Amino acid sequence: MKIIAKGILAAKGYKTGSVAAGIKRQKLDITVLYSEKPANVAGSFTTNVVKAAPVLWGQKIVNQKESVQALVVNSGNANACTGEQGELDTLEMANVVAQALALKASEVLVCSTGVIGVPLPMAKIRAGIASCVAKLDDTNIAADETAHAILTTDTFKKEVAVEINIGGEKVVIGGMAKGSGMIHPNMATMLSFITTDATVSTYYLQALLDSTVVDSYNMISVDGDTSTNDTVLAFANGFSKAPPIESNEQYKAIFEEAFNYVNIELAKLVVLDGEGASKFIEVEVKGSLTKEDARLMARSITSSSLVKTAFFGSDANWGRILCAMGYSKAHFDPRKVSVTYQSDGGTVLVLDKGQPLAFDEELAKKVLAEKIIRVKIDVGQGKEEATAWGCDLSYEYVRINGDYRS
């Protein structure tokens, strides 16, 4: 597996066009992704009962198990809680793209992200889509612009791509994501888009995506709020000359490793850009009785406001970590737990098999002052493990969200 450039346009046969349509102030805010050949598609969507109109449309299209050829994404407005008009607007977005590209509306997926409860500015969006389609290209610039066009409060674009060898031929999996706040995905996440030129069936792609989200997007948290618009879409257009992935167990293993890598990296990038975050926290829970227990504990720790503020303050307040494990609904025995903080600043063991240690506070401050911190939990009971990713809770998070709409 080789890490390569160009994100969502790294795989063959995909083009994008992006413009600033005026939904946000003078920023790229609408993008169209086009696959030169019909692509199989898999999707994973928010479990929030309040689903944005484009999520309902996306579920319908993905459930048809038919090929698609385009995706349109706007940022700056989530088209959520917008009633019947919201559904009509989503359908119109699909129609406008379909007409411009000589497709059926049912071959066009739609995603929106931004403020909730405000109707879409459809005149701007119609004009924007036309401009996007006119610009469709597969250059480095096109890849850079599309990754920017889907952002909201994000401070950097999030993309990753890898190249693998399948039966002597090159296969590429690339992707891009957005997300910074309202991040606590459940069965899906913020927006994340994956493209591959591999030949895979829709059923295989969907099953793979379903298993991947559990240990990637579903293991990140910025603020505990599961969004109304979370969507992951994976496209496979078969442009690669490589044999079908499903024709060989070894191909599947290689493909799945790369697919997981791309999704986990995108998920980590979202957390790294968590709203107001000054630190990236990786929580590794091992020695758990079951995998699900390990996941519950790891994610409960990264979701705790008290744990997050302690990281912000570089405070080795490990009691809050135990407390968060304790209400995670996971089964474990607190008397067997060990906790270690680790970073470029050093390593400090603070709890050893349930026994609090008189650790070096100076060293702990140094370890926790770093930007990237790893918390290693040994539950001391079994062999299962899981990793979750989160960030600290800062003044900046409060500032950003205290007045998001203005």
Added chain:
Amino acid sequence: MKIIAKGILAAKGYKTGSVAAGIKRQKLDITVLYSEKPANVAGSFTTNVVKAAPVLWGQKIVNQKESVQALVVNSGNANACTGEQGELDTLEMANVVAQALALKASEVLVCSTGVIGVPLPMAKIRAGIASCVAKLDDTNIAADETAHAILTTDTFKKEVAVEINIGGEKVVIGGMAKGSGMIHPNMATMLSFITTDATVSTYYLQALLDSTVVDSYNMISVDGDTSTNDTVLAFANGFSKAPPIESNEQYKAIFEEAFNYVNIELAKLVVLDGEGASKFIEVEVKGSLTKEDARLMARSITSSSLVKTAFFGSDANWGRILCAMGYSKAHFDPRKVSVTYQSDGGTVLVLDKGQPLAFDEELAKKVLAEKIIRVKIDVGQGKEEATAWGCDLSYEYVRINGDYRS
């Protein structure tokens, strides 16, 4: 029902003594409550798997269903995650109180609150208990001191007391509570203590407490973290000349109304003093299909970091409220929901049966600039309702928790 003064000492036959034993810096940090007659006791404790040593002791004592006569509480140290030594220290606290008051250790309840994972300073605590017992009294000063001695990051004492008439005789129910952070009780809460001079059986008292916590402590949230030490204890010493509460359905109705009132008021006081809180938020959900759905939605709203920061910024970002309802696991139809903000600044309807309204932003700012804000949700589907209480998320919360231990 008449609201009266003196909190936990309002009911007959109770005394307290409180001192600054040096666990906290120059503040009252240990208190002993003594009932002149053996009292029936009911308790409700944290559901966190990580239970502090005094919680384990309290559960054991309450489960015995035998009368008790004393309670000792220290603040500044939670005696949680302290291993076997923590359990020995709790037992010793009970023993020291028992010896000083000629009781058995099993007649003494113990509560601790404060930092997690640090051994109790037992020399200070032994001396402190002796001083508390020497000071036992039922004066206004004693009541004021005991309510202060249980506090940690709280900024004011929390107490309430009411007088009711049972069969022509006066019965009093009073209580005090502490709690400001790590507040997201589940089946119990922070620390809250109730005393009454009514004559009630242990079984009745426990059943009443169990039903009360569901709609009082379990409906408040400051930061979503369920503590390791949450405890509510209710004492009934039968000092009143009133007939037994359970001898008459009418007595029960009067007593239960007063008991609920005392617990709900204490729960609300905890949220009003939420760490860093600048606003008190009451969320009233009505028109729900089931009571449990109404509770889930109300509490999910008060627990959302994004909703809380929007209140901090006086931002009428109602989309976040719908989003929080959506991931609450409650059943409802977003297209039927109405949302209104209400305060001394006015009333503003922002969502009407699923339709976003072009509301007056100026008025909304005015409504949300108030200290006490009510959010009224009409789910539009049934007849059940529930109320939850929470607070905003401020810079101050981050500051307080960024360096709690120092």
